Amino acid sequence: MPVAVYLHLPFCRRLCPFCDFFKKVPRQGDLAKISKLLLSELSATLVRERSFASGPLISVYFGGGTPSLHPPEQIERLLNAVSQVGDVHSVEVTLEANPGTLSFDALSQLRQAGINRLSLGCQSFSDRKLHLLYRDHTANETRETVKNARMAGFTNISMDLIFGLPGESEDEWRNDIDMLLACKPDHVSLYNLEYHEKTPYGRWLTQGVLEPLAEDFEAELYLLTHDTLEREGYEHYEVSNFARDGFRSVHNQVYWEGKPYLGIGPSAHSFDGVARRFANVADLHDYERRVTAGESPVEREWLNSEREQWEEWISVRLRRKEGIDWADCHDTWGGMRARGLWAAATALPVHLREVTESVFRLSPEGWFVENEVLVNLYEKV
Known part of the structure; x- marks a missing residue:
């Protein structure tokens, strides 16, 4: 079966x-140890989970963590090990990276x-904002990394932005967008x-150390981003992308379209494309012990009920521009x-949705409050 692989x-370097x-x-x-453990887990998993080994391969994604901390040879x-599933040279292969962690030589090797x-x-x-987020790179390092990546031959570069930080102004956010563009x-x-x-930010919010932005203002920043990026030629094809x-993300669309994916590494999740899911242990010592002993690192396995499958089917499709x-x-x-x-979709406020005989999709305003929309829908369907 077609399958994506996540490592x-x-x-x-720092814990944000x-x-x-x-x-x-x-x-x-x-770094060397975890790389070897992932190699061992991948080979053993493809023996145990033969349906994932048959391919063809859809995409490969190195996530984390900060995969760019690893030497290119790792x-x-x-x-190369993922080649056991399918041809890695004919699919999208993504590496997450932090600015300042990759030299031009490392980018070329990758x-x-x-x-x-x-x-x-x-x-x-x-x-x-970088200080508040506890990031260890500068804006200049971001620009330098992008320049070096282009020189190294990368023709597909994605960049992340975070909005809604305490004290953020519209001018500060507009500058972020301008610098990104x-x-x-x-x-x-x-x-x-x-x-x-369970994060420091969550604790600081509870303790009153951080004051979140008003939700209405966050909505304004979200819609400002939608309008600006669409005007600059970017398709807002999913709630956050x-x-x-x-240049749509092939790998992320696997998740949104309910296709099978195999997760390798501590805490990684897998899905068979129907109902079965399993998750690796989220503990380095236990993960190492299990893999070294030739045991499965899977800590949890479950089947979604029909109701859970129905609700997930709705939610992932409403994340996308195409809707349902x-x-x-x-x-x-x-x-x-x-x-x-x-019927439930038609009952939603008009500004949150578009409903015709053939399609039901959320507007950008609806995307911003998607969780509330889904709760409303689930109560009625």
Whole structure:
């Protein structure tokens, strides 16, 4: 079956206080060790999970953590190992990177190794915001990394921006957008700052150390970004993502379209494309012990109920610009559910949605409050 492969490399030079992904600061030898463990896990998993081994391969994604901390030769060995699933040289291969972690030589080596898409976590061009986010790079390092990546042969570069930080003004955000556009990325991922419970930011919010922006003002910044990037030729194709023509993220669309993906590394998740999901242990010592002993690192495995599959089917499609197609909904879930969903959609405020006989999609205003919209829909369908 067609499958995407995700490899989780969990190490970062610093632990950003807003991030709730599984990550650690590396000690000496940790980068080499985790690379070898992922190689072992991948080979063993493809024996245990033969349906994932048959291919064809859709995409490869190195996430983290900060995969760009790893020497290019480690990334190349991992990518070569993924060839057991399919031809890595004919698909999108993304590496997440932080500005300031890659020299021109390293970028050239990564490009030669087969990495053809770079996802840069620049987050902001504001010194104030970078300090608040505890980032260890500067705006100049972001610009230099983009320039070097282009010189190294990267023709597909994505850049991340975060908005909604405490004290952020419209002028500060406009400057972030302007500086981003000056870098001419092919793809942009836009994130509204979230205060996750188990992160320092979540604790500081509870303690009153941080004061979040008003939600109405965050909505204004989101819609400002939509208008500006669309005007500059970027398609707002998913709630958090913009792309120039031909540069939509292949790998992320696997998640949004409910296709199978195999996750390798500590905390990585996998999905068979139907109902079965499984997740690796989110603990480095336990992960190492299991993989070294030839045991599965999977900590949890479950099947989504039909109701859970229905709700997820709705949610991932409403994330996308295309929305939900009536014929697809009718053929997949039956006439009763399709009619119920269309009735619930029509009852939503007009400015949040577009509903015709053939399609139901959210507007940018609807995307910003997508969680509330989904709760409303689930109660009625």
